[in-house]
Amino acid sequence: xxxxxxxxxxxxxxxxxxxxxxxxxxxxxxxxxxxxxxxxxxxxxxxxxxxxxxxxxxxxxxxxxxxxxxxxxxxxxxxxxxxxxxxxxxxxxxxxxxxxxxxxxxxxxxxxxxxxxxxxxxxxxxxxxxxxxxxxxxxxxxxxxxxxxxxxxxxxxxxxxxxxxxxxxxxxxxxxxxxxxxxxxxxxxxxxxxxxxxxxxxxxxxxxxxxxxxxxxxxxxxxxxxxxxxxxxxxxxxxxxxxxxxxxxxxxxxxxxxxxxxxxxxxxxxxxxxxxxxxxxxxxxxxxxxxxxxxxxxxxxxxxxxxxxxxxxxxxxxxxxxxxxxxxx
Amino acid sequence: xxxxxxxxxxxxxxxxxxxxxxxxxxxxxxxxxxxxxxxxxxxxxxxxxxxxxxxxxxxxxxxxxxxxxxxxxxxxxxxxxxxxxxxxxxxxxxxxxxxxxxxxxxxxxxxxxxxxxxxxxxxxxxxxxxxxxxxxxxxxxxxxxxxxxxxxxxxxxxxxxxxxxxxxxxxxxxxxxxxxxxxxxxxxxxxxxxxxxxxxxxxxxxxxxxxxxxxxxxxxxxxxxxxxxxxxxxxxxxxxxxxxxxxxxxxxxxxxxxxxxxxxxxxxxxxxxxxxxxxxxxxxxxxxxxxxxxxxxxxxxxxxxxxxxxxxxxxxxxxxxxxxxxxxx
Numbered sequence: 001x002x003x004x005x006x007x008x009x010x011x012x013x014x015x016x017x018x019x020x021x022x023x024x025x026x027x028x029x030x031x032x033x034x035x036x037x038x039x040x041x042x043x044x045x046x047x048x049x050x051x052x053x054x055x056x057x058x059x060x061x062x063x064x065x066x067x068x069x070x071x072x073x074x075x076x077x078x079x080x081x082x083x084x085x086x087x088x089x090x091x092x093x094x095x096x097x098x099x100x101x102x103x104x105x106x107x108x109x110x111x112x113x114x115x116x117x118x119x120x121x122x123x124x125x126x127x128x129x130x131x132x133x134x135x136x137x138x139x140x141x142x143x144x145x146x147x148x149x150x151x152x153x154x155x156x157x158x159x160x161x162x163x164x165x166x167x168x169x170x171x172x173x174x175x176x177x178x179x180x181x182x183x184x185x186x187x188x189x190x191x192x193x194x195x196x197x198x199x200x201x202x203x204x205x206x207x208x209x210x211x212x213x214x215x216x217x218x219x220x221x222x223x224x225x226x227x228x229x230x231x232x233x234x235x236x237x238x239x240x241x242x243x244x245x246x247x248x249x250x251x252x253x254x255x256x257x258x259x260x261x262x263x264x265x266x267x268x269x270x271x272x273x274x275x276x277x278x279x280x281x282x283x284x285x286x287x288x289x290x291x292x293x294x295x296x297x298x299x300x301x302x303x304x305x306x307x308x309x310x311x312x313x314x315x316x317x318x319x320x321x322x323x324x325x326x327x328x329x
Numbered sequence: 330x331x332x333x334x335x336x337x338x339x340x341x342x343x344x345x346x347x348x349x350x351x352x353x354x355x356x357x358x359x360x361x362x363x364x365x366x367x368x369x370x371x372x373x374x375x376x377x378x379x380x381x382x383x384x385x386x387x388x389x390x391x392x393x394x395x396x397x398x399x400x401x402x403x404x405x406x407x408x409x410x411x412x413x414x415x416x417x418x419x420x421x422x423x424x425x426x427x428x429x430x431x432x433x434x435x436x437x438x439x440x441x442x443x444x445x446x447x448x449x450x451x452x453x454x455x456x457x458x459x460x461x462x463x464x465x466x467x468x469x470x471x472x473x474x475x476x477x478x479x480x481x482x483x484x485x486x487x488x489x490x491x492x493x494x495x496x497x498x499x500x501x502x503x504x505x506x507x508x509x510x511x512x513x514x515x516x517x518x519x520x521x522x523x524x525x526x527x528x529x530x531x532x533x534x535x536x537x538x539x540x541x542x543x544x545x546x547x548x549x550x551x552x553x554x555x556x557x558x559x560x561x562x563x564x565x566x567x568x569x570x571x572x573x574x575x576x577x578x579x580x581x582x583x584x585x586x587x588x589x590x591x592x593x594x595x596x597x598x599x600x601x602x603x604x605x606x607x608x609x610x611x612x613x614x615x616x617x618x619x620x621x622x623x624x625x626x627x628x629x630x631x632x633x634x635x636x637x638x639x640x641x642x643x644x645x646x647x648x649x650x651x652x653x654x655x656x657x658x
Binding site for chain 2: 057062067069313314
């Protein structure tokens with residue numbers, strides 16, 4: 001018995017860590033080392049700056065609030081003039097790992113995504129030109145662009161580069177699950193491990209795989225049975241017009257899912273228990289028992305990683321030349 | 330000559346610092362040492378928590394944005410359902426030094442103030458009871474209240490205590506003007522010192538005195554000539570009904586004034602040049618020359634102190650029991 005466990009221990013020690021991990025469909029999240037920290041600092045300021053909106057009131061952080069799991073914790077977001085958005089704001093955390101951005105994947109990457117809300121009449125309701133004009137009028141931003149890019153030229157390409165560079169830092173390593181994946185078997189309780197096994201064995205990892213546990217494919221919401229929703233959103237079909245793409249959405253990440261409620265593209269479901277139940281029935285054709293749901297939910301709560309850890313940015317003040325916000329026009 | 334300056338240097342050295350400062354109508358801002366750092370941490374979370382609003386979207390920080398001088402940099406604020414507020418949001422920075430809170434002084438202190446916007450139908454549009462219910466449903470908040478107060482009881486009294494304790498930390502010492510006041514004569518340029526002298530000699534310090542340079546008295550806006558405004562707000566008269574109190578407002582602080590645009594209770598004035606010109610004509614009956622205005626504005630820009638310096642708080646997630654926000658009802 002003693003020799004057996006010694007052998008087992010030696011075997012584990014001899015096995016490269018990457019192999020040990022490769023056996024699982026989910027990999028731990030790696031911390032991000034930015035190549036250009038000055039670009040990240042600039043992007044952080046821009047991310048928090050409501051002057052990129054027509055009203056001067058809405059910033060990236062309004063709907064992707066980094067105090068709240070990178071979401072607004074609302075079913076659908078509030079945009080300019082309190083307009084109700086059509087879809088649930090996905091978390092910005094770990095979004096750099098998505099194969100594409102937005103629920104329908106219409107932006108290829110974070111840089112392309114970042115330009116969207118600024119110019120969307122239902123969100124920040126501004127234009128790229130006006131946003132750039134605001135930034136150009138603020139000499140301190142000029143200095144920040146110069147430090148980040150080498151010249152103080154400001155254009156939307158650089159603005160979205162900087163926001164994307166900041167967003168790339170928003171990864172959440174060191175969740176208890178990741179600690180467990182890396183070999184610390186004390187990081188999870190028996191129930192949580194049971195939940196993970198059930199999650200894996202019943203097929204959830206067919207879609208929720210990779211370090212972000214999602215973001216790697218488009219899937220039909222309601223494979224086995226139709227999803228009952230009041231939302232008019234059609235998913236990828238809204239882009240392609242193809243009937244086969246109806247209700248196809250990018251699989252959302254499950255990282256930090258305890259913080260990213262409410263769930264699904266319509267944000268209609270507020271508890272993990274209900275979300276797991278619906279996924280089981282609609283995607284897997286399986287009715288989980290209450291105990292099984294409790295196990296999976298316990299597992300899902302181990303996916304909360306290290307949250308954004310930085311100082312609140314102080315924004316450079318506007319000048320006499322800065323175009324003024326027009327919230328009520 | 331050499332002996333003279335030596336004598337002068339000795340004299341300055343012998344003079345207690347406090348006496349040197351007492352000669353000026355403005356005192357440097359002192360850093361704040363909180364008595365109960367756990368209470369401050371709790372207050373910071375509450376300050377950033379939009380779940381204290383009906384919509385789940387508006388927090389204290391929405392209109393008193395600590396990235397932007399503790400204001401929203403809007404003429405008047407945006408409230409629930411995009412309602413337009415009646416008055417300019419005053420800065421929260423150094424507000425602990427105000428003799429009373431709000432433009433009309435209707436709240437005695439920060440604690441009393443903090444309860445106002447939560448329950449104001451035009452601002453956060455919630456009730457104290459519902460806000461407390463939200464917090465009670467979140468065990469992590471219970472722990473934070475216990476650490477701060479000794480028991481995990483949550484009530485509006487404690488909520489506003491905590492927010493006020495956090496706000497008391499929001500002082501901005503070490504401005505260049507304060508460095509100058511403390512004896513570092515290199516901290517200001519000649520033009521800035523000239524501006525200060527003119528500010529003092531022409532009577533601005535009659536109202537803008539004390540460490541916050543304001544907040545110590547109510548004064549009529551438009552003493553010498555009437556202020557031309559579209560605002561319907563009547564100031565203290567709105568509380569007392571007295572004609573003598575018409576257009577009487579608490580004198581705003583001038584600390585960080587470069588960051589707290591736009592100016593006056595109606596937020597109608599966007600440049601410091603125009604604000605100084607109006608103050609001269611309406612309050613002092615004096616028409617400053619362009620050069621004089623430039624000097625005073627240069628001085629005013631030395632009043633920007635050390636801005637809030639802390640990490641973005643991560644808010645504890647809601648639970649299945651947490652009442653849900655209702656932004657569109």
